[in-house]
Amino acid sequence: MTDLFDTALQKSIDEEAPLADRMRPRTLAEFVGQEKAIGQGTILRRAIDNDEVFSLLFWGPPGTGKTTLARIIAAQTKSYFEALSGVMSNKEDLLTAIAAATDRRKFHHQRTILFVDEIHRWNKAQQDALLPYVENGTVTLIGATTENPSFEVISPLLSRCKVIVLERLQPKALEQVVMQALQNDEHGYGKKFVELEPAALELLTTASNGDARTALNTLELAIKATTYVKKKKIVTLKTVADAFQSPLLMHDKKGEEHYNIISAFIKSMRGSNPDGALYWLDRMLEAGEDPLFLARRMVIFASEDVSMADSQALPLAMACFDACDRIGMPECAINLAHVVVYLSTCSKSNETYTALNAVKADVQQTLNQPVPLHLRNAPTKLMKELGYHQGYKYSHDHPGNEGKQSYLPDQLAGKVWYHPQRNPFIHE
Secondary structure (H helix, E strand, O other), X not given: OOOHHHHHHHHHHHHHOOHHHHOOOOOOOOOOOOHHHHOOOOHHHHHHHOOOOOOXXXXXXXXXXXXXXXXXXXXXXXXXXXXXXXXXXXXXXXXXXXXXXXXXXXXXXXXXXXXXXXXXXXXXHHHHHHHHHHHXXXXXXXXXXXXXXXXXXXXXXXXXXXXXXXXXXXXXXXXXXXXXXXXXXXXOOOOOOXXXXXXXXXXXXXXXXXXXXXXXXXXXXXXXXXXXXXXXXEEOHHHHHHHHOOOOOOOOOOXXXXXXXXXXXXXXXXXXXXXHHHHHHHHHHHOOOOHHHHHHHHHHHHHHHHHHHOOOHHHHHHHHHHHHHHHOOOOHHHHHHHHHHHHHHOOOOOHHHHHHHHHHHHHHHHOOOOOOHHHOOOOOHHHHHOOOOOOOOOHHHOOXXXXXXXXXXXXXXXXXXXXXXXXXXXXX
């Protein structure tokens, strides 16, 4: 018999739950966005419709529907939904869940979908412990991760799962999510007479960075901070802006997005596009990146991608590093921008970088070749008798003819690695 007090308590908890939780979609029809992953005709949609769901890894940023989609799949396939956390759960919790799934399958012929949120937080031993039960079908795994599974999930487990990429929601999709919350009578604000100014809606859907949870949490805060006027709440642009405080920029310093953005930054400078380079620079600075990290990358770039094409690039990059070290943020952002524009617009050359790599390959293949006798010093009589230093041409005695002798081991004589194309500082 259901306890009326417990029922009332649960109803109160549900009503007071965050808006993002109350508005969580319960069916695929309610699920917004992710057409590439779950749209009609996709492999995942066909598997769900055929009740043939397989083990999955959902990879995507926060707020893109990973947990929600896992719950919907379990409900639609009439599977038992067992959830574990990669942060909070341990091996013992996993084995308890596996034992329950085994009994469920044996006595009730019911499939168990084991959802592991933030599966990348499980270490190798924990992932290894899960592997045999995924392999023999005791559970159908749905793992969720914000990190690249290629790096964070062990290869045997990764090979047994289909990776589904969930992308940040586009503003149009977020607008649909927000409007559903405003119009929903049961879980949203349909009966509360709440309206959003058009400009407020635009900010909400663009500054949420494709994260539905952020959009709904910010909407809820803005609504709570708005006063009823004539039995209606009109949420303004200023209120939404205050609720955000500042847009959330994705830039995990240890995650994949960090490497994606720094890659875009370097490639923009290499491609002589100062606008792109400045954009990615500021994205990183606004997200809290260490300016010294950026300055170090620029010092490397000055030699790797500019080199002899502009002899001022490296000293200027080093001066920028020194300025960042001495001044710090926010002022050193100006120094960074100065040098980013210089590096983006100056001539480019990778000949020294290419030459170094070519030399390295030959050094590793030929190993310890002896130094030619004429390049060796002869400080003793014995060395002179052995031919050390004999035949050496003192460069200052041969103006214009300095290179007309071999400077390499005999096995590599005549080898050329450096092929200048834009170098104004060398005489051909």
